[in-house]
């Protein structure tokens with residue numbers, strides 16, 4: 236049977252802010268799976284800031300490769316249902332995750348390691364879980380939040396932890412895990428609505444970084460300094476954190492979204508790492524796969540008990556994926572940004 240599906244392709248690399256016109260959605264014939272392969276109908280696909288870093292000729296050294304122009308975008312997480320399988324261990328009807336998102340159908344090779352292993356075809360047990368959670372708290376987002384706190388030794392509690400981009404996918408999980416681990420958590424985000432959600436529903440102290448000066452906010456909320464900074468923003472936020480960190484403070488360097496659509500912005504005060512014995516620790520979620528099972532065990536319990544809240548902003552239909560990416564980077568989404576595909 237000839238199946239037809241649609242996929243998103245990059246038409247041109249954006250200069251500055253990403254726009255839906257940088258992409259096109261095209262109809263393609265979907266081939267049958269070859270021996271050893273699985274055909275998946277995608278139902279959810281992920282929208283991540285990291286996609287923006289790959290919309291250029293030269294993705295940063297060590298990062299996932301740039302998306303080629305005019306082809307399906309490989310290396311984007313998705314959840315879907317197996318519709319045809321020529322591989323042992325997978326049968327029609329199975330719920331799976333893999334890394335061939337931003338398209339309706341994907342022919343997936345279970346033996347191919349994708350996104351450092353996070354995106355390798357995996358059968359999911361959704362008995363007690365929403366399928367979309369595997370793109371959020373039970374997937375790469377949960378792993379990144381957990382691993383970031385782990386690598387800077389912030390899961391032991393008793394410290395003051397600042398989390399930036401705190402109403403987003405990774406940030407909102409880092410906030411909740413840091414709090415459940417017994418830390419005092421300070422969260423920052425870019426709107427009053429997000430700040431109200433962080434305060435009223437996640438129960439942490441929070442401020443709107445667009446409203447006034449970062450240093451003034453930090454001085455007001457943490458007059459005794461911070462011990463850990465979970466950095467998703469870089470630039471001015473990282474600079475403010477270095478100023479405000481206590482001696483032997485640590486930074487979990489998760490991302491640098493303030494620089495993804497513009498020139499690098501600093502920080503200008505790196506000598507403080509020397510003078511205050513600070514540790515700046517870059518990390519990748521996918522480099523910490525060994526923590527996945529531990530994270531999922533904790534997270535499943537927290538989601539069931541309601542101790543962790545998973546919030547999403549959902550865009551309907553594959554065509555909305557480019558628009559969802561632009562909205563997320565601009566700060567117009569809260570929690571995990573997802574596209575629901577039919």
Ligand SMILES: NC(=O)c1ccc[n+]([C@@H]2O[C@H](COP(=O)([O-])OP(=O)(O)OC[C@H]3O[C@@H](n4cnc5c(N)ncnc54)[C@H](OP(=O)(O)O)[C@@H]3O)[C@@H](O)[C@H]2O)c1
Nearest residue numbers: 284400403404405424425467489490491492493519520566
């Ligand atoms: N290390 C890893 O393995 C790994 C894995 C996944 C993600 N990440 C990184 O983690 C960060 C968050 O990713 P996510 O998927 O959870 O996205 P997200 O937080 O759900 O969305 C990104 C958010 O960043 C904020 N933002 C955008 N520009 C900003 C700026 N100039 N200053 C301050 N905030 C800004 C916006 O919220 P506001 O309204 O608050 O501005 C926006 O909603 C990104 O840096 C991403 O690259 C790293």
